[in-house]
Amino acid sequence: AQTVTQSQPEMSVQEAETVTLSCTYDTSESDYYLFWYKQPPSRQMILVIRQEAYKQQNATENRFSVNFQKAAKSFSLKISDSQLGDAAMYFCGKVQGYQKVTFGTGTKLQVIP
């Protein structure tokens, strides 16, 4: 079974600082997609950023960027200039062949004013 592992159940960051959330995954395929979803207290799943495995360039979306290490099967999320609104659960997910998303167990991010 495919697995996605988030080893940090909780993280905290000072407002305006940078934080990195870790994610590793298991796969035998060369072509797949990776995602980070944010889940605020409302529990809605909001897409933050995505990465295509065949692209070497790391994806960026404003203050959010990833460090994709394909050989190491690692996909970390960096949040720069953290804001109070960034406080949420963050789920790493993987899709292979346009199928289901396999999610990790999540990291709860606290932003300290």
Next chain:
Amino acid sequence: EPEVTQTPSHQVTQMGQEVILRCVPISNHLYFYWYRQILGQKVEFLVSFYNNEISEKSEIFDDQFSVERPDGSNFTLKIRSTKLEDSAMYFCASREYAQETQYFGPGTRLLVL
């Protein structure tokens, strides 16, 4: 921007009752999914649906569950005889043909008493 919508947002039901959760996927999307998230746990895949049939289902999706696309816009999840352990947040998601990104609805919070 188009969104996936779900109704109801909250539902409380008695054990053994049938519930139908409704989703309206994004209009040009062709692939539909249901996921669930038990409180405090990760998001788990239930079923995927394409071309009016189930394309994949998980072990969770047993005979008590069914999905249907009754018309051109709605996608429903039916639980025939609810159990206490069915209490969870249920997410609908959809995606375009040949696109890997799944867009999630806001979820339906189901409580079985």
